[in-house]
Amino acid sequence: MSDLYTRLVAGVLFPFQERLKGHDTVRVRRAMEASQWWPRERIEALQLARLRRLLADAGAHVPYYRDLFARLGFDPRALHSLADLQALPFLTKPLIRAHRDALRADDAGRLARFNTGGSSGEPLIFYIGAERITHDVAAKWRATRWWEVDIGDREIVVWGSPIELGAQDRLRGLRDALMRTELLPAFEMSDERVDAFVARIRARRPAMLFGYPSAIGHIALHAERRGVRLDDLGVKVVFVTSERLYDHQRQSISRLFGCPVANGYGGRDAGFIAHECPAGGMHITAEDIVVEIVDAEGRVLPPGQAGEIVVTHLATRDYPFIRYRTGDVGVLDDALCACGRGLPLLKEIQGRSTDFVVAADGTVMHGLALIYVVRELPGVRAFKVVQESLALTRVYLVTGEGFDPAAVAAIEQGFRRRLGEGVTVQVERVAEIPAERSGKFRYIVSHVPATAGAAAPAAAEV
Numbered sequence: 001m002s003d004l005y006t007r008l009v010a011g012v013l014f015p016f017q018e019r020l021k022g023h024d025t026v027r028v029r030r031a032m033e034a035s036q037w038w039p040r041e042r043i044e045a046l047q048l049a050r051l052r053r054l055l056a057d058a059g060a061h062v063p064y065y066r067d068l069f070a071r072l073g074f075d076p077r078a079l080h081s082l083a084d085l086q087a088l089p090f091l092t093k094p095l096i097r098a099h100r101d102a103l104r105a106d107d108a109g110r111l112a113r114f115n116t117g118g119s120s121g122e123p124l125i126f127y128i129g130a131e132r133i134t135h136d137v138a139a140k141w142r143a144t145r146w147w148e149v150d151i152g153d154r155e156i157v158v159w160g161s162p163i164e165l166g167a168q169d170r171l172r173g174l175r176d177a178l179m180r181t182e183l184l185p186a187f188e189m190s191d192e193r194v195d196a197f198v199a200r201i202r203a204r205r206p207a208m209l210f211g212y213p214s215a216i217g218h219i220a221l222h223a224e225r226r227g228v229r230l231d232d233l234g235v236k237v238v239f240v241t242s243e244r245l246y247d248h249q250r251q252s253i254s255r256l257f258g259c260p261v262a263n264g265y266g267g268r269d270a271g272f273i274a275h276e277c278p279a280g281g282m283h284i285t286a287e288d289i290v291v292e293i294v295d296a297e298g299r300v301l302p303p304g305q306a307g308e309i310v311v312t313h314l315a316t317r318d319y320p321f322i323r324y325r326t327g328d329v330g331v332l333d334d335a336l337c338a339c340g341r342g343l344p345l346l347k348e349i350q351g352r353s354t355d356f357v358v359a360a361d362g363t364v365m366h367g368l369a370l371i372y373v374v375r376e377l378p379g380v381r382a383f384k385v386v387q388e389s390l391a392l393t394r395v396y397l398v399t400g401e402g403f404d405p406a407a408v409a410a411i412e413q414g415f416r417r418r419l420g421e422g423v424t425v426q427v428e429r430v431a432e433i434p435a436e437r438s439g440k441f442r443y444i445v446s447h448v449p450a451t452a453g454a455a456a457p458a459a460a461e462v
Contacts, residue, residue, distance in 0.1 A: 231257055237262050
């Protein structure tokens with residue numbers, strides 16, 4: 001049962017903030033909390049109706065899709081089932097890069113610019129409108145409430161994105177204080193820093209934690225080694241996302257915090273795709289998201305077979321994501337969840353794991369600490385970082401127009417600042433970065449075991 005302050009935040013302060021932003025988040029969340037209990041057929045009917053509207057808007061207002069539909073002779077009004085979506089080609093990261101401006105609706109409102117590293121580290125720039133933001137926030141809010149916590153409950157966020165970390169100005173600090181959320185930067189995991197994180201979590205006594213499973217698991221295992229309990233704080237749930245959640249991570253986090261772990265799946269590009277409920281089902285946000293699983297030739301696979309996750313986000317009329325290839329691998333489930341929700345399920349998600357790297361002095365840090373040194377540089381088309389040993393790290397770059405050769409020295413300096421001044425950083429410009437034997441790209445590979453008391457770090461696969 002939430003306390004009076006939580007009810008004030010969730011019922012008054014947060015809705016007021018969303019209205020100031022022009023977001024209809026409360027109405028959307030309430031609608032989702034009703035539709036989640038609909039039978040599967042009714043949810044699919046809602047998807048089809050929204051898909052028709054999205055495709056009609058795209059054909060009328062988005063230059064890329066207007067031209068594509070004309071070439072294909074595709075008429076959105078002739079859409080009779082979700083399977084008819086297969087008449088359209090996939091949207092890929094290279095296509096977005098090539099047609100970035102043509103994917104913007106000619107009547108789009110204000111758009112937010114986003115940048116993500118992409119599957120091989122190659123930057124992907126795209127735009128998100130208010131409708132998409134509203135629906136993603138509402139979907140996350142709904143999933144949070146499944147676990148009997150709400151906006152306004154005390155929260156610790158263990159995160160490493162420069163978008164969040166760069167936004168810690170005075171206004172953001174005041175907002176976080178009102179919402180009772182606190183950010184712990186996940187980049188550096190030295191013993192001294194993690195000691196401070198553990199102390200802060202104990203002092204804060206949060207109702208929930210949110211962040212990378214690798215980072216939260218590292219903190220929990222560190223506390224155990226120090227003989228510090230975390231299972232007496234009243235934490236109700238640990239939400240994890242952005243990486244593949246391994247069984248050993250779930251078990252150790254749950255044991256050491258004394259609460260369940262809830263997995264989430266999504267991204268800035270694809271949206272809030274799925275979230276785990278207390279009954280264990282990974283529910284797709286089907287009111288907003290149509291998920292297809294495809295094989296290497298692009299053929300749609302039935303439930304139970306593993307393939308690439310392809311997403312159509314139904315709240316993206318300003319900048320449509322239609323049949324977007326995520327690069328992730330997953331499996332659909334045609335079963336119904338024991339919780340009774342009609343939302344479809346992802347049975348398995350593969351290919352989301354972010355690496356730890358280890359500095360020369362033994363400091364363990366998030367792999368993103370190195371990724372962000374490289375991915376924002378102009379002219380970098382793709383990259384791969386291989387930590388061969390504590391003494392040697394290699395960086396492979398695919399560069400294009402706009403790349404400044406002087407950036408090589410900046411990369412070396414930035415890496416040494418994080419890994420140690422005595423570390424050799426070799427930067428090599430290459431024509432291409434081949435995929436792994438699995439067919440996926442890995443942008444961080446570390447051959448140095450992390451001193452986290454757990455398994456050696458796995459490389460990031462996105």
